[in-house]
Amino acid sequence: MENSLMKELVFGHKNPDTDAIVAAKAFSYLQNQLGADTEAVALGTPNEETKFVLDYFKEPAPRIIKTAKNEVAAVMLVDHNEAQQSVDDIAEVQVTHVVDHHRIANFETAAPLFYHAEPLGCCSTVIYKLFKQNEVTVPAKLAGLMLSAIISDTLLFKSPTTTAQDEQAVKELAKIAGVDYETYGLDMLKAGTNLGSKTEEELITADAKSFEMGGKKVRIDQVNTVDLNEVFAREAALRTAIEKQNKENGYDLFLLMVTNIMNSDTRLLVVGEPQETVAKAFNVKLVDNKADLPGVVSRKKQVVPPLEKAF
Amino acid sequence: MENSLMKELVFGHKNPDTDAIVAAKAFSYLQNQLGADTEAVALGTPNEETKFVLDYFKEPAPRIIKTAKNEVAAVMLVDHNEAQQSVDDIAEVQVTHVVDHHRIANFETAAPLFYHAEPLGCCSTVIYKLFKQNEVTVPAKLAGLMLSAIISDTLLFKSPTTTAQDEQAVKELAKIAGVDYETYGLDMLKAGTNLGSKTEEELITADAKSFEMGGKKVRIDQVNTVDLNEVFAREAALRTAIEKQNKENGYDLFLLMVTNIMNSDTRLLVVGEPQETVAKAFNVKLVDNKADLPGVVSRKKQVVPPLEKAF
Numbered sequence: 001m002e003n004s005l006m007k008e009l010v011f012g013h014k015n016p017d018t019d020a021i022v023a024a025k026a027f028s029y030l031q032n033q034l035g036a037d038t039e040a041v042a043l044g045t046p047n048e049e050t051k052f053v054l055d056y057f058k059e060p061a062p063r064i065i066k067t068a069k070n071e072v073a074a075v076m077l078v079d080h081n082e083a084q085q086s087v088d089d090i091a092e093v094q095v096t097h098v099v100d101h102h103r104i105a106n107f108e109t110a111a112p113l114f115y116h117a118e119p120l121g122c123c124s125t126v127i128y129k130l131f132k133q134n135e136v137t138v139p140a141k142l143a144g145l146m147l148s149a150i151i152s153d154t155l156l157f158k159s160p161t162t163t164a165q166d167e168q169a170v171k172e173l174a175k176i177a178g179v180d181y182e183t184y185g186l187d188m189l190k191a192g193t194n195l196g197s198k199t200e201e202e203l204i205t206a207d208a209k210s211f212e213m214g215g216k217k218v219r220i221d222q223v224n225t226v227d228l229n230e231v232f233a234r235e236a237a238l239r240t241a242i243e244k245q246n247k248e249n250g251y252d253l254f255l256l257m258v259t260n261i262m263n264s265d266t267r268l269l270v271v272g273e274p275q276e277t278v279a280k281a282f283n284v285k286l287v288d289n290k291a292d293l294p295g296v297v298s299r300k301k302q303v304v305p306p307l308e309k310a311f
Numbered sequence: 312m313e314n315s316l317m318k319e320l321v322f323g324h325k326n327p328d329t330d331a332i333v334a335a336k337a338f339s340y341l342q343n344q345l346g347a348d349t350e351a352v353a354l355g356t357p358n359e360e361t362k363f364v365l366d367y368f369k370e371p372a373p374r375i376i377k378t379a380k381n382e383v384a385a386v387m388l389v390d391h392n393e394a395q396q397s398v399d400d401i402a403e404v405q406v407t408h409v410v411d412h413h414r415i416a417n418f419e420t421a422a423p424l425f426y427h428a429e430p431l432g433c434c435s436t437v438i439y440k441l442f443k444q445n446e447v448t449v450p451a452k453l454a455g456l457m458l459s460a461i462i463s464d465t466l467l468f469k470s471p472t473t474t475a476q477d478e479q480a481v482k483e484l485a486k487i488a489g490v491d492y493e494t495y496g497l498d499m500l501k502a503g504t505n506l507g508s509k510t511e512e513e514l515i516t517a518d519a520k521s522f523e524m525g526g527k528k529v530r531i532d533q534v535n536t537v538d539l540n541e542v543f544a545r546e547a548a549l550r551t552a553i554e555k556q557n558k559e560n561g562y563d564l565f566l567l568m569v570t571n572i573m574n575s576d577t578r579l580l581v582v583g584e585p586q587e588t589v590a591k592a593f594n595v596k597l598v599d600n601k602a603d604l605p606g607v608v609s610r611k612k613q614v615v616p617p618l619e620k621a622f
Contacts, residue, residue, distance in 0.1 A: 103423055108416040110619045112430035112611065115415060119423035133444055300423065308421045 007037045008096060009065065009072050011087065012123075013080035014043045015208055018050045021062060022149035023078040023123040026142055027099055030127065031076065033136045038076065041065045043087055047206050049192025053148040056188075057141050057177075068093045079123040081107040084210045101126055102300060106212065121166040122153035128169045144177035151185040152192070155224075158264045161298045189261055193225050200234060200241035204256060211304065214311030216252040216274075219245070222299050224261050231258045235269065239289075242271040253278070255307075259297050266296040281310035318348045319407060320376065320383050322398065323434075324391035325354045326519055329361045332373060333460035334389035334434040337453060338410055341438065342387065344447045349387065352376045354398055358517050360503025364459040367499075368452050368488075379404045390434040392418040395521045412437055413611060417523060432477040433464035439480045454487035462496040463503070466535075469575045472609045500572055504536050511545060511552035515567060522615065525622030527563040527585075530556070533610050535572050542569045546580065550600075553582040564589070566618075570608050577607040592621035 010028040012020025021042055028040035042062040046054060054061055068075050069092045076097035083090050083106045095109055100117040118126050124146040131138050138146065147170045154162040157170075174181040195203065208221035225231050231238075242254045253272040259265070268291045270278050275286055284291040296302045321339040323331025332353055339351035353373040357365060365372055379386050380403045387408035394401050394417045406420055411428040429437050435457040442449050449457065458481045465473040468481075485492040506514065519532035536542050542549075553565045564583040570576070579602045581589050586597055595602040607613045 101423055103420045104415070104426060105419040107418075109414045110616045111414055112412055113414070113428065114430060115426055115428040117424065117426040119425060305421045 006074060007039065007072055008074045008076055009068055010038050010040045010076040010078060010097075011043055011062075011065070012078050013085040013209070015206060016042050016044050016050070017047060017207055018053055018152040019123050019149040020079045021046055021050050022053070022145045023099070023127055024062065025059075026124055026127045026138075026146055027076060027078050027097075027130075029139075029142060030131055030134065030136055031097070034134060039063075047192065048194050049152060049188060052188055052191035053145060053152075056184075057144040057148075059141060059145060078127070081105070081117075082211075083107065084212070099123060099126055099130065103304070120163050121159060121161040122150040122169075124149035124153075125163075125166045125169045128173065129165070138173065138176055140177050143173040144179060147173040147177060147179070147181055148185075148188055151181065151188060155261050155264070155297055156182070156185045156189060158261070159297045159301075160295075161301045189224070190226065193261065195223065195225060195231060200237045201245075203231075203234075204238060204241055204245060204254075209299070210251075211308075213308055214277075216311065217250055218253045218255070218307070219249075219251040220255045220257065220299055220303060222257040222259060224259050226260065226262050228258055228260050228265075228267055232267065238269065239271060242269075246272050255303065257296075257299060257303065261297075264295060264297045266293045267291070268293055277310045278307065281306040317385060318350065318383055319385045319387055320379055321349050321351045321387040321389060322354055322373075322376070323389050324396040324520065326517060327353050327355050327361070328358060328518055329364055329463040330434050330460040331390045332357055332361050333364070333456045334410070334438055335373065336370075337435055337438045337449075337457055338387060338389050338408075338441075340450075340453060341442055341445065341447055342408070345445060350374075358503065359505050360463060360499060363499055363502035364456060364463075367495075368455040368459075370452060370456060389438070392416075392428075393522070394418065395523070410434060410437055410441065414615070431474050432470060432472040433461040433480075435460035435464075436474075436477045436480045439484065440476070449484065449487055451488050454484040455490060458484040458488060458490070458492055459496075459499055462492065462499060466570075466572050466575070466608055467493070467496045467500060469572070470608045470612075471606075472612045500535070501537065504572065506534065506536060506542060511548045512556075514542075514545075515549065515552055515556060515565075520610070521562075522619075524619055525588075527622065528561055529564045529566070529618070530560075530562040531566045531568065531610055531614060533568040533570060535570050537571065537573050539569055539571050539576075539578055543578065549580065550582060553580075557583050566614065568607075568610060568614065572608075575606060575608045577604045578602070579604055588621045589618065592617040 010024045012024050024040040028038045031038045040062050042064050046061050067089045068087045069089045074094040074096045078099050081098055081100050097114040101120050101123045150166050150170050154166050170181050204221050211218045256269040258267045270289050279286050321335045323335050335351040339349045342349045351373050353375050357372050378400045379398045380400050385405040385407045389410050392409055392411050408425045412431050412434045461477050461481050465477050481492055515532050522529045557565055567580040569578045581600050590597050
């Protein structure tokens with residue numbers, strides 16, 4: 001990894017989840033150890049789960065930025081690459097580094113860059129491998145943050161995105177951090193399902209990502225819960241909030257994935273058009289705009305690819 | 312790097328140069344050592360320089376393919392990522408791995424993948440680093456091929472794309488291959504400048520790449536020589552051939568870079584429109600569609616970025 005001398009910002013995607021926050025902190029730390037001058041920032045406030053993680057390891061939340069060009073000429077992206085998931089003025093700064101574990105789309109540079117992506121369950125696992133390759137030691141607190149991100153992204157290894165390398169990384173990081181990752185991990189995941197205190201608008205925004213598919217603006221949000229019924233008791237209000245967002249932001253289609261983290265099933269609420277493309281993508285019949293998707297927990301691996309294909 | 316069990320093809324860009332041919336052979340060898348089932352192929356016949364390299368190290372030229380889907384479901388790209396530089400049916404196969412040293416543009420996947428790019432002078436240098444990371448030994452013959460690619464891409468370290476890592480890689484590979492890289496390298500570069508036997512159409516095609524800039528189709532070719540006058544004695548015929556290609560292929564703008572590898576200067580011949588964007592990009596006045604660009608030898612680093620910016 002070659003480093004420039006000018007300060008750069010490092011950040012994950014909008015509506016940051018635990019990995020987006022942690023991967024930025026981890027990659028910024030690694031880059032600074034290698035001689036760069038970087039600061040980890042975020043494109044939004046930490047969610048409930050991430051707050052639990054930051055409190056547990058006594059780590060401050062990152063500074064939030066709305067634009068980058070007013071501060072720096074160059075940036076490093078973690079845990080995303082698609083422009084619509086990045087900082088609003090991403091086109092006006094140079095991207096020098098990307099570390100990611102997603103598909104590549106709607107991403108373009110004018111010059112060569114460092115880009116490292118692997119199809120692993122979590123971006124923090126990819127970054128952990130970069131620490132090893134560069135022979136940089138992971139401090140105990142950062143190890144705790146990184147294992148939290150991996151547990152979050154893999155739902156404690158229940159997600160089909162989980163690889164042997166993610167599990168191995170958590171085990172190694174748990175030793176450095178000195179935590180019982182199974183007990184801690186379940187507490188952390190449950191902290192993220194505290195939905196009662198959230199408005200409908202918060203629920204449909206917190207983990208939402210935008211995609212362009214077949215010329216349509218598609219929005220996909222995921223809510224983790226331990227009780228599907230608790231969420232669907234608010235279905236009418238959720239629909240109203242989604243319809244409002246679709247109209248205000250020009251989304252053609254909104255998919256709300258409500259995922260039960262205890263049994264790894266998802267119930268889908270689909271607002272907008274084309275509904276039949278969603279039905280085709282998952283080979284299901286939508287009843288009252290809803291469908292159960294048993295065993296589906298991963299937006300990246302089980303929702304985006306079939307939907308992309310159906311479009 | 313995770314590997315699948317199905318056979319995959321590995322290839323570099325259209326109009327292959329030495330790096331495109333060699334990087335495919337090197338990455339295919341590495342992947343096979345790691346347990347994958349791959350075959351290195353090419354999207355065109357080796358040029359004069361590459362023929363010299365393959366003859367010197369007694370390595371057969373790779374099989375040439377026109378399409379991929381008739382053979383495999385998945386492919387690995389080296390030394391390129393832009394769709395218009397890849398196999399014609401690239402959209403119909405899955406890209407599982409990319410190793411590159413160029414900008415990223417016009418590249419999109421539906422699923423996560425292994426993507427490793429670094430801003431180094433040669434893709435074969437990036438691959439050499441992957442051999443080291445994976446603790447796989449480079450065989451002597453492959454070492455000779457890889458140092459040839461690095462010398463080719465960096466013009467024996469004269470190109471501004473050259474990094475300390477490219478030089479170091481050549482020195483280490485030369486020890487493995489048992490060659491005097493300086494003497495061999497100059498012989499190899501000169502072999503690539505044997506232009507007298509080539510038609511104008513061959514000259515403007517051999518190393519040409521297509522780009523989309525500001526909605527325009529831009530074609531950029533580079534010809535290496537030891538004597539600019541030898542090439543520009545054929546200017547009228549070259550213009551006619553370029554005008555014919557622009558018309559037939561819908562190129563709006565064609566830049567022919569004629570590069571003197573002895574003193575690292577380029578003379579540009581610009582056919583098509585907008586001419587003023589080219590003048591602005593390089594801060595020069597085009598006289599009779601030509602401009603001298605002292606010290607310019609790299610399309611990737613010294614031509615594409617300023618042109619992209621001007622558009």
